[in-house]
Amino acid sequence: MNIVACVKRVPTTEAVAKPAADGKGLDASEFQYMISFYDKIAVEQAVQTKEAAGSGEVTVLTLGPSSGTKEIRECLAKGGDKAVVLTDDDWQSRDARSTAKALVAQLSAMNADVVFMGRVATDRDNAAVGPMVATYLGWPCVTDVIGLEIADGKGSAKVETDAGIETVEFQLPAVITCQKGLNEPRTAGLKGIMAAKKKPLEELAPEAIENQSDVIEVALPPARKEGRIVGEGAAAVPALIDALQNEAQVL
Amino acid sequence: MSKVIVYCEHTGGNVRRASLEAIGAAASAGAEVVAVLWGEGASVAAASAAGAAKAICLTGDASFSPDAVAAAVTEVIQSEDAKGFLAAASYRGKDLCPRIAAHLDVSPFADCIEFMAAGESFQVKRPWLAGKALATLGTTGGVLCATTRLNVFEPVDGPGPSDCSEHAVSAPAKATVTSTEAKADAKLDVNEASVVVSGGRGLQEAANFKLVEDLAAAFGNAAVGASRAVVDLDWRPHGEQVGQTGKTVAPQLYVAVGISGAIQHLAGMRTSGVIVAINKDAEAPIFKVADYGIVGDAFEIVPALTEAVKAVKAQS
DSSP, X not given: OEEEEEEOEEEXXXXXXXXXXXXXXXXXXXXXXXXXXXXXXXXXXXXXHHHHHSSOEEEEEEEEOGGGHHHHHXXXXXXXXXXXXXXXTTGGGOOHHHHHHHHHHHHTTTTOSEEEEESSOTTTOOOOHHHHHHHHHTOOEEEEEXXXXXXXXXXXXXXXXXXXXXXXXXXXXXXXXXXXXXXXXOOOOHHHHHHHHHSOEEEEOOOOOOOSEEEEEEEOOOOOOOOEEEEESGGGHHHHHHIIIIISOOO | OOEEEEEEOEEXXXXXXXXXXXXXXXXXXXXXXXXXXXXXXXXXXXXXXXXOSEEEEEESOSSOOHHHHHHHHHHHHHHTTOSEEEEESSHHHHHHHHHHHHHHTOOOEEXXXXXXXXXXXXXXXXXXXXXXXXXXXXXXXXXXXXXEOTTTSXXXXXXXXXXXXXXXXXXXXXXXXXXXXXXXXOOOOTTTOSEEEEEOGGGOSGGGHHHHHHHHHHHSSEEEEEOHHHHHTTSSOGGGBBSTTSBOOOOSEEEEESOOOOHXXXXXXXXXXXXXXXXXOTTOTHHHHOSEEEESOHHHHHHHHHHHHHHHHHHO
């Protein structure tokens, strides 16, 4: 099977947001980066799918800066066979459509059977690129998958919706976005880390695609008004009830 | 007046509150709203789409196909010459919106907390980096497609559409929902409830979540939430996790019990209306975002609070 795992390099969870000088983005000068939480689940699912099929190849695909290959090597250390980096040092300014179209252009040439992505990238939190890529390619897509079986060119996925657990059936090729619970991503062993250094990593220029969305302003959220400790222990409960009823009026 | 198509989910013959809020968002921007509904009972539920000028019911296969329905909604957007598309930021809405955006070749916006008119078009405000920053975004042309965060917008207090026309889902289904295993109980979802009571590792063991469940039950309209730590420990299901790698919630009242307030938890609940924190550590970061805090032992405080809430509810 020809399997692709799409990953995104995002600021770490601890990152502090500061609007950029022009107010149209975030000041990235002090960001540290990691592979987005859910994309690690996508890489694991790609490797497990290959292992279950008994043969095949896992390509890790990303759109990001040329300096971001450390995180991509980590994905190779966890079982990816090769990587394709669509290099764009301004990747954080791309909108979902522009990212999706660049991935679509690359995927069209890759002849993949299945493409795994994270449910959402934890920077823009937009959860858009997976279903957009599938729609542009004319492929089926299942989002937020927590259980998956793939065999004989078909797949069956489980997703948790507001209605309950749905089973979704589809034909390959398909795009699957991965939710927490689908698998437990492995940690890279020393052998994997050493092997990853020698695995092919190709850097390509992505298609230049203008953004369709327009950033008008990026600002910090208004600070919450100062709260207060109403007291200590169970003796403080009446004061809390009074505050919730008369001050906040939520009870 | 620009037109906005709102995809309305419905259950038991009524449009879901989250979708009514999406209509409310469109109406607050002065748009004319057309409600689109899919599935059995759609024509009955359409009447409850308060604030919509008209409704269009999608007809076709009995099984849901996200790609086929997205294609049909796109056809409606185009035939109505709408300038906007909204859905609730529920599972279904967040799944459909980017597909529709791709059909229209535009960039969608998830989880919006403001929706504003901008000439013929619209603008949105939405969180970046889990709410650490807020971006105001618009489009350079084309239909603005977005989902609205639950519990943020007010539904319209008014009548629904008086009739429902039909539009056939004609695209072949690529993926199909073949079965749905309904939830075991009719528990409120954590991102839909107007009160959320969440527990963390301070509860010491899974069985002690009974305290949190009892407090939620006392409020009546509350859901139980959980911190990432206790979900990772398998004390609670992932569906209850509040935070950056769980659900983002904005209830009127959020009660955090034994939760220290890690940055990734705060990301999921800091836009709540009123935040109450109960924690034995007076220095816990949760107190920095809390409106009201009680320092002390949750095992004493929570049962007392449960009784006090019950007493208030019994009077009203």
